[in-house]
Amino acid sequence: MKISTKGRYGLTIMIELAKKHGEGPTSLKTIAQANDLSEHYLEQLIAPLRNAGLVKSIRGAYGGYILTNEPSKITAGDVIRVLEGPITPVEGIEDEEPAKRELWIRIRDAIKDVLDNTTIEDLASHSDDSETDGYMFYI
Amino acid sequence: MKISTKGRYGLTIMIELAKKHGEGPTSLKTIAQANDLSEHYLEQLIAPLRNAGLVKSIRGAYGGYILTNEPSKITAGDVIRVLEGPITPVEGIEDEEPAKRELWIRIRDAIKDVLDNTTIEDLASHSDDSETDGYMFYI
DNA sequence: TCTAATACCTATCAATTTACTAAGGATTTT
């Protein structure tokens, strides 16, 4: 019941690109170093993002990646779907019996509601906030 | 980003026990056959449920399991937490930077809201409803 | 034109998780 590093690092990439939106390409090396991640691993994550048309690459020296769209037009859900697959708490919801099926649908819709209403711009603009914002970490 | 068969079969077990609540123990064999599941595998799932005090076992011939509590007092969240661990879309929410941390918290709270407000009684009483209830299966 | 920086591609791999299966021991009812 987890979002893996694929989805999480994917969001990290998109947030970094959003911060530089309109200022030319950002290299993966820069993003990897700024976030202490493996550049090689990020290469594998950005390939699907490029194939999905969320980012555009600029090859050669001083190249890198840029967003193909406004950060306000790209949602967290767009990114997560590309890297993690369809948003759903179980495979084959249709095959479940009615009571559980409805439960999975309510969970799915709740997650979709959050992911599809959070833009990369939202994430980029809050990514420098200093501390915990008063949220508690209960489970 | 999935709930595995552990949590799903765990709910199945609890729903079956809820249907027979107050009528004496139900054996795993019965539950396994009714749902076309491996009895051996269910044994491994019910062990944590017993350790957590959600069910009580009655050994020997004509034994089985019973709920330790009213079906209306047990939530889907209780069962999922025992079998899948804490409800959270990522490990170590605290370690994430503010923007993503808030996103994970909103998702976690949305899931918790559904799971903690759905009782086993709710699930058992709707588990015989015939069809799809007009829900769509978009993603 | 050379060089460095960058994207792009394919393969491999260790660790973990998932979803079981196998085999039998312990306990209780009939």
Place this chain on the structure above:
DNA sequence: AAAATCCTTAGTAAATTGATAGGTATTAGA
């Protein structure tokens, strides 16, 4: 005693995760 049941440990094939390794192709700038 026999049968039904819970209980426990061990093993395992397949998939996934989170990388690492080792390149090739392309381009900007000196």
